[in-house]
Amino acid sequence: MSAKRVSYFxxxxxxxxxxxxxxxxxxxFCPPAQRRTSPHLAQLDAPVAFDDGVVVGAATVDGKPVLIAAQEGQFNGGAVGEVHGAKIRGLLERAARERPAAVLLLVDSGGVRLHEANAGLxxxxxxMRALMAAQAAGVPVFALVGGACGAFGGMGIVTRLCDEVIMSEEGRLGLSGPEVIETVKGVGEFDSRDRSLVWRVTGGKLRRALGEATRLVDDDASAFRAAAVAALTHHRNAPADLASLKAAQAALTERRATHPDTRDGLEVWRTLGLAQPEAVPMLASDEFNRQLDALATEV
Amino acid sequence: MERFEITLDARPAGAARRSALCGVVASGNLEVLVELGQDPAACTVEVSTSADGFRDIWEAVLADFVERHPAGGLRISINDAGATPAVVSLRLAQAFEDSTGGAA
Structure with a gap:
C-alpha cells in the first residue's frame, strides 16, 4: 500500500x-463504454456522463465479497436521475440475490436530479425498497459519506436506512440542504453562507454525537477503508422489527427533550458535556471519538 | 450542445491498449473515454460539448494531441462541460496514458 494520503473529500x-x-x-457493471447515459439530460440538451454519475460493481474488501456503488458529486451534484437510480437499485437487488458480505454505498449527492425529478423521485x-429487501435477505448495507455534496434529500434518507453510516467531519448529512432552508425560511433561520455553522449543524461530528453516523473517521480514503473493514467484521443493524423501531422512535423523542430549541452544534457539545465545545470542530476524529466514548462510559 | 466527429491521421498506438476513462463531466471539466477503433492509422474523436461554436479550437487541440501521441487505432469519445483547451489537452494525455495501463 502506498503511504501517500488520499483525501476522500x-x-x-x-x-x-x-x-x-x-x-x-x-x-x-454497466461500464462507461456501454454509454448508459441519461435520455432526460439529452432531451434538455444538457451534458451527459457515460456512467450517469455513478459507478457500480463487485469487488472484495479485506478478502470479503462486496457490491459497491459510488456517486460522482462533481457531475450534477451527484443527483439521482433515472439511469443513475436504476444502477443503484439494480445493485441492491443483486445483493438480495447474491448475498455478498455487504453493500457499500459511497454517497455524494444533493438528492434528486431536478432535470428528471419525477423519474428521480x-x-x-x-x-429504499431494494435496500430494505437486501437487509431483509441478511445483507448489511453501509453508507460512506465524506464528499463535497454530502448526503441530502432522498440520498439522506437512503443513508439513514443503512446499517452503518461512516462519515468524516467534512461529509454532511441532512434532508433539506442549507441553501434550501435559507431560501424557504430566511437567512435568520439558517445562514447557508456561514460555512462553519453549516458544518457544525450538518457535519460528521454532530451526526456522530447524535448517533446518526455510527463511525467518524478523518478525511482519508484509507481511514474510510479501515472503518469499512471493521464494519465487515462487526456491524450495527438498522432497526427493522417493530420493537427496535419503537425504541428508535423513543430515543428520538428523548433527544428532542435533551436538546430543546438547539440551533447550533456548539449547544449540543455543551449539553453533552464535552470539555471545550468551541474546540470540537478542530479536533481530529480519534480525539473526538475518545471524548465521546469517555462521556458514554461516565453515564 | 454541439456534437461532431473528427478523424485524424495518426501514428499507430500499437498493441496492448485497453479502454480508459479520465475526467468528470463538471463545469470547466470533461470526460475522455478511450476505446479501440478499427483503422490503426487513424484516430476518431467524437465530441459532445456544451460550448457551441468552438469547433476550430477543438480541431487545433486534437491535431496537437495526435502530433504528440501515437493515437492511431483509438476511438475517443468526449463529454465536455466547457473545459478550456489546456484542460482538454491534459485530459487527453491522461486518458492516453491510462489506456496503456500507465506503462508508457
Whole structure:
C-alpha cells in the first residue's frame, strides 16, 4: 500500500472505489463504454456522463465479497436521475440475490436530479425498497459519506436506512440542504453562507454525537477503508422489527427533550458535556471519538 | 450542445491498449473515454460539448494531441462541460496514458 494520503473529500468516485477495495478486485457493471447515459439530460440538451454519475460493481474488501456503488458529486451534484437510480437499485437487488458480505454505498449527492425529478423521485423510492429487501435477505448495507455534496434529500434518507453510516467531519448529512432552508425560511433561520455553522449543524461530528453516523473517521480514503473493514467484521443493524423501531422512535423523542430549541452544534457539545465545545470542530476524529466514548462510559 | 466527429491521421498506438476513462463531466471539466477503433492509422474523436461554436479550437487541440501521441487505432469519445483547451489537452494525455495501463 502506498503511504501517500488520499483525501476522500477531494477524490473522484472512481478514485474512492480504487482506494477502498482490494487492488485489482473491482469489476464494473454497466461500464462507461456501454454509454448508459441519461435520455432526460439529452432531451434538455444538457451534458451527459457515460456512467450517469455513478459507478457500480463487485469487488472484495479485506478478502470479503462486496457490491459497491459510488456517486460522482462533481457531475450534477451527484443527483439521482433515472439511469443513475436504476444502477443503484439494480445493485441492491443483486445483493438480495447474491448475498455478498455487504453493500457499500459511497454517497455524494444533493438528492434528486431536478432535470428528471419525477423519474428521480421514483428511483429514490425504488432504492429504499431494494435496500430494505437486501437487509431483509441478511445483507448489511453501509453508507460512506465524506464528499463535497454530502448526503441530502432522498440520498439522506437512503443513508439513514443503512446499517452503518461512516462519515468524516467534512461529509454532511441532512434532508433539506442549507441553501434550501435559507431560501424557504430566511437567512435568520439558517445562514447557508456561514460555512462553519453549516458544518457544525450538518457535519460528521454532530451526526456522530447524535448517533446518526455510527463511525467518524478523518478525511482519508484509507481511514474510510479501515472503518469499512471493521464494519465487515462487526456491524450495527438498522432497526427493522417493530420493537427496535419503537425504541428508535423513543430515543428520538428523548433527544428532542435533551436538546430543546438547539440551533447550533456548539449547544449540543455543551449539553453533552464535552470539555471545550468551541474546540470540537478542530479536533481530529480519534480525539473526538475518545471524548465521546469517555462521556458514554461516565453515564 | 454541439456534437461532431473528427478523424485524424495518426501514428499507430500499437498493441496492448485497453479502454480508459479520465475526467468528470463538471463545469470547466470533461470526460475522455478511450476505446479501440478499427483503422490503426487513424484516430476518431467524437465530441459532445456544451460550448457551441468552438469547433476550430477543438480541431487545433486534437491535431496537437495526435502530433504528440501515437493515437492511431483509438476511438475517443468526449463529454465536455466547457473545459478550456489546456484542460482538454491534459485530459487527453491522461486518458492516453491510462489506456496503456500507465506503462508508457
Amino acid at each position: 477531494e477524490a473522484s468516485a472512481r478514485a474512492r472505489v480504487a482506494a477502498l477495495v482490494d487492488p485489482g478486485s473491482f469489476t464494473e 421514483i428511483a429514490i423510492s425504488e432504492i
